[in-house]
Amino acid sequence: MNSNELIERYLSNNLSAAERTSFELEMDKDPEFKKLVENYPVLKKVGEGILELELLNEFENATAGLNTDNPDKSKTKFLKVGLLVASVLLLSAILYFFRGKDKPSPEKTEEIFIAYYSKPINEDTFRGENKEKELSLDQAKTYFDLNQFDKSVEILETLLAKPSGENELKELEYYLAHNYLNIGRYQEAKKMFLSGNDPQKKCLIVLCDVLSGNLAESALEENCSAR
Amino acid sequence: MVKEEMIIAIRAGKSERDKAIKALYHNQLLQNGIKKIVLSNSGTEQDYRQILSYAVVEFMKKCITAPSFTVTSSIENYIIGIAKFLWLQELRKKRKDPQRIPEGYSVEDPSPRIDLLIANEEVKKSLHVILSKLGRNCKEVLMMWASGNKMKEIAKKLDYNSEGVVRKKKFKCMKELLDYLDANPGIKKSLSK
Numbered sequence: 320m321n322s323n324e325l326i327e328r329y330l331s332n333n334l335s336a337a338e339r340t341s342f343e344l345e346m347d348k349d350p351e352f353k354k355l356v357e358n359y360p361v362l363k364k365v366g367e368g369i370l371e372l373e374l375l376n377e378f379e380n381a382t383a384g385l386n387t388d389n390p391d392k393s394k395t396k397f398l399k400v401g402l403l404v405a406s407v408l409l410l411s412a413i414l415y416f417f418r419g420k421d422k423p424s425p426e427k428t429e430e431i432f433i434a435y436y437s438k439p440i441n442e443d444t445f446r447g448e449n450k451e452k453e454l455s456l457d458q459a460k461t462y463f464d465l466n467q468f469d470k471s472v473e474i475l476e477t478l479l480a481k482p483s484g485e486n487e488l489k490e491l492e493y494y495l496a497h498n499y500l501n502i503g504r505y506q507e508a509k510k511m512f513l514s515g516n517d518p519q520k521k522c523l524i525v526l527c528d529v530l531s532g533n534l535a536e537s538a539l540e541e542n543c544s545a546r
Numbered sequence: 547m548v549k550e551e552m553i554i555a556i557r558a559g560k561s562e563r564d565k566a567i568k569a570l571y572h573n574q575l576l577q578n579g580i581k582k583i584v585l586s587n588s589g590t591e592q593d594y595r596q597i598l599s600y601a602v603v604e605f606m607k608k609c610i611t612a613p614s615f616t617v618t619s620s621i622e623n624y625i626i627g628i629a630k631f632l633w634l635q636e637l638r639k640k641r642k643d644p645q646r647i648p649e650g651y652s653v654e655d656p657s658p659r660i661d662l663l664i665a666n667e668e669v670k671k672s673l674h675v676i677l678s679k680l681g682r683n684c685k686e687v688l689m690m691w692a693s694g695n696k697m698k699e700i701a702k703k704l705d706y707n708s709e710g711v712v713r714k715k716k717f718k719c720m721k722e723l724l725d726y727l728d729a730n731p732g733i734k735k736s737l738s739k
Binding site (some may be wrong): 323351354355358360361362363364365366367368369371372373374375377378379380381382385508 | 560563564567568571572599600602603606610611652661662663664669670673674676677680685688689691692693717720721723724727732737738
């Protein structure tokens, strides 16, 4: 038995009579030991108090600067929020960057076409006059009116190599542009519209860009009036 | 960290204890339980933090000083039980009646006694004064002795040559402490209550 246990048993009256007598004899012989026994509870208290202060100090140091959220959860939460924000930003950037680069679907193209494109009407065709003419330009116009764009383009491209004059050139470009637009050759159509004098030039150029996927559909609202 | 790991970590030493403290500090059940007791009964956020720290300290002290100490329910419930006891004690001191103390938290056997010295401000002050007068070695020896370590363990942990050296050191420190307490009866009285 160590001296602490002996002292504690003595103080709590848990020693046998023989042990107690022996213990008290020891105290009588050694005044310092006696003083130690008499003050044992205070000394023990100081020792425990020092331990408590040390543990409190450890607690304060370990938790200094921490918030009470679970760090793993906080990290995960922070990471999740961060990733979400980053994803949204990235997606927005991608959408912004590519908003005009994806070609509209065929259904969408048709929808835009119907909303913003008016096919020029060649009144001669409906009067039946073109049938009698052998001029290739008129033939091309007729094919255009009959929605036979490929045939029309074939004639117009041939004529464009040797236009008879400035006026014909403008007319060839005008019809080529509309033909190209109708067969989905938007950038070629745009090129023709740019050099031509179509009264709807601005809108048609934007329309080519939208249908090519170079501009967002919203650009049409700014530059065209829907039909 | 499960219950057993937590108790082992607390007993293992400062570095492992730090991990246990952080785990307890971030424990949502513990936070909510103690907040409910303190904040619903006239306590402030500062009171809550103090009660949380004291309850954790008391729990750690039990783990360290009583080798056979175990918790039969959950550690959260046990610590909330300590917090409840400490806050009710505080309310009694302030002569305030508890309003909404939840049932169900109690510090169960085998260690139902809560004797956190630092919860008493006067004792805490006296301990700080004593601590400032003691040398580092004395502080460590007394703390380890109070923690229930045997002389052999103290010699090993504090790197003393033998148990005999530790015994002499402890005796010298106790004598020094008693001399100081004799010279400062006010402090001795506050510790004797």
